[in-house]
Amino acid sequence: MRTQDPKTIYLKDYQEPAFWVEHIDLTVRIFETHTDVESHLTLKKNPNIASRDLVLNGVDQDIIELALDGQPLTQSDYRRDEESLTLTCDRDDARFSSLTRIRPQDNTSLEGLYQSGSMYCTQCEAEGFRKITFYPDRPDVMATFTTRIEADQTRFPVLLANGNPVDSGELDEGRHFATWNDPFPKPSYLFAMVAGNLSRKDDTFTTRSGREVALRIFVEPQNAHKVDFALESLKKAMRWDEDTYGREYDLDLFMIVASDYFNMGAMENKGLNIFNSAAVLATPDTSNDLRFERIEAIVAHEYFHNWSGNRVTCRDWFQLSLKEGFTVFRDSEFTADMHDRAVKRIHDVVDLRAAQFPEDNGPMAHPVRPDSYIEINNFYTATVYEKGAEVVRMIHTLVGPELFRKGSDLYFERFDGQAVTTDDFVACMEEVSGRDLTQFKRWYTQAGTPRVTVTDHFDSDTGEYRLTFRQSCPPTPGQREKDSFVIPIKMGLLDADGNDLPIRTDADYNPDTQVLTLTDTETRVVFSGVNEKPIPSLLRDFSAPVRLQFDYSDEQLAFLAKNDANGFNRWDAVQQLYLRAILGMSEDERMGKNAQVPSALLDTVASIAGDTELTPAIRTAMLSLPGYAILKDAVDEIYMENLVAARKAVINAIATRYRDIWRSLTEGLAGRGDYEFTAAEAGRRSLQGLALWYWLKSGDQAAFDFAADLYHHAGNQTDRGNALRAVLAGEDHALQDELLEHFYERWQDDTQMVEQWLSMQSSAPNIGAADIENLMEHQAFDIKNPNKVRSVIAGFAMNVESFHDETGQGYELVADMIGRLNGINPQIAARLVTIFSDWKRFEPKRRAMMESTLKTILATPNLSPDVFEMTERALKG
Known part of the structure; x- marks a missing residue:
């Protein structure tokens, strides 16, 4: 719990430890009421550090015995505080031993x-190993591990740890043991062990060098039928990493374990990945297309970490994006290769704009490589992950795919078995490309989203077209002034028929990649040989994570949406039309004017809906309006009622005007045959689901009838979920109650389906705080289960129409849950605090209510460092 002065950790204070650990022998003995942990650390003096202090992190442990080189230690031999144990070690080679007691069940x-x-099971990233035994729990201390687990054989027949199995056997009193050895040095955050009564599914993978690797997934017996897809995804990822990055798997065995209680999606522990059940278990009857794609991506992500995170890891937690940003980029490329590249790019940018842009635009803004932190768990953020991936993507764009591969090869070979920094990664890319990336590294050190404002001028007499780019970056906490960034702008120029014109310019433009590189605060680019004023297509494929502003007319945006050769920019042009319409109508509502949906938008929607040359997945993306997170981020002051009213008006206009189109699409896209998870079939189902939603929004009773029939006769969860979500968005409350009751009665024994049932209700329109309280009283809810907390509380908080109710009851409910979770699961509680981080941008009434709520949270007795840090940062604004 929080001390009076929470300690801030600074990157500038980093120094190596006085002692390295070369090897650890760990024995974990599990009993009914407690667990005893015996460890022996083989120590080596660090010649770079003069100090003789051996600092070992350790919390929530009862000391039974301590010894140094076999000599017992007494309390006078060491100093102990809340976080660590420190003693003087006079030898260069030593062995520290400990026997401690912990209580995992509590x-x-x-x-x-x-x-x-x-x-x-375990979760040791970022600093969980110190809750198991005394150890220098920091990522730059890399050791080999031998782990022995002892437990009751009936209750825990399966005993797992990192590496390869080396021994097992029976013990007295119905107990048994298993010993595992991991020959590859790793930091303590990658340690893992599992003990339980688990079912196992086996497979194999043959590497390109001919080694056979055993693949095993362990789950609770009732979930044994849900692992086939994850196994196939793992094999795809292993093959892709060999083909794309030349990386083979190194151990004889790769294991995955599914856990219902897990704070994140999954963890890349060496050879023994531990997953949140929702990120690994899937069948067509219980998982929709988005979950299948998410599982495939997460399985790949954690596997890719074997090299980008395990074999080469981060020196300190400030370098977290070294492994996470790089690996998110890798898993994004994997998904793009497996499915539809344009659609994947769209989905990634939607997530970035909805989560990371607002983070950069508020009190939680921080660089990709932070300068300081109080609680490292609070820096597992969209900035570190998603923006970090965009930074890696820009390097890939600037140096090109061939040189990027050479750079990654050099990085893996040079630093194998080491803990390094983002500078080391960038240096490898510089070395192979010959490109100076010094200025580029500002992306790692400067917070905030750069803004690029573009103006144009056409001179018909000279045949010259000029674009002027001006970049800036607003102040962020601790960084008022920003230097210019390196910004790659992928672009094209369209003629009146929508064709790309040849580009002739003396600027820093690469014709092979279509990338114009900006480095200065202002850049003027002259294009010659232009016979007519073109329409610029800028930031194709979202080549840089920036806010780009060009004064397009509605007609120009509609033209780009119909004609641009770049699929991403076609989608983005429509998004700009939606955004412009909703924000304009919102302002009209606030000023008491009669708001009208622009005809250019409505005509564009009709054109997209009927364009069969577009894939269904692209059409779905283009016909989907921006969410409230993006709308809120686009205004200086948030008037929630007006935004909601304007967005609803656009939806209603689209739904009612094109009711016949939505009906025709819904009926025409009906599935035939068994479920298949392919890009084409997933796209068809997504477009049918969206069309059904619009059709139902039009108020046509036939749409409700169709949805009810689809729900009851669906052969997969995608169609069933699409039908239920559409009904929940309508006004037929009797039908809503009927389907929700049916859903729960059928699936109440399936944890993942119950989580979906909770989530669909918490995110449904018109649900109130009282309804959420009732949902939390339901037997299906468990405050100790992170997935169910996310399904209900986080789902409600993202439901802006209900959460921002004018009474403030939504704020009070979430604040109460943060207080309750503070002592149960501080990580989840701290993440919920971020919901209030944009409070200063709301109109006065809600601003005052949210400020009061944050102050109430800050006054919570025994506030955890996690929640304290996030609340204090939010209040500072």
């Missing part, structure tokens, strides 16, 4: 060793 923080249902 560990609700889900860090260290904890109980998940009937099994025990």
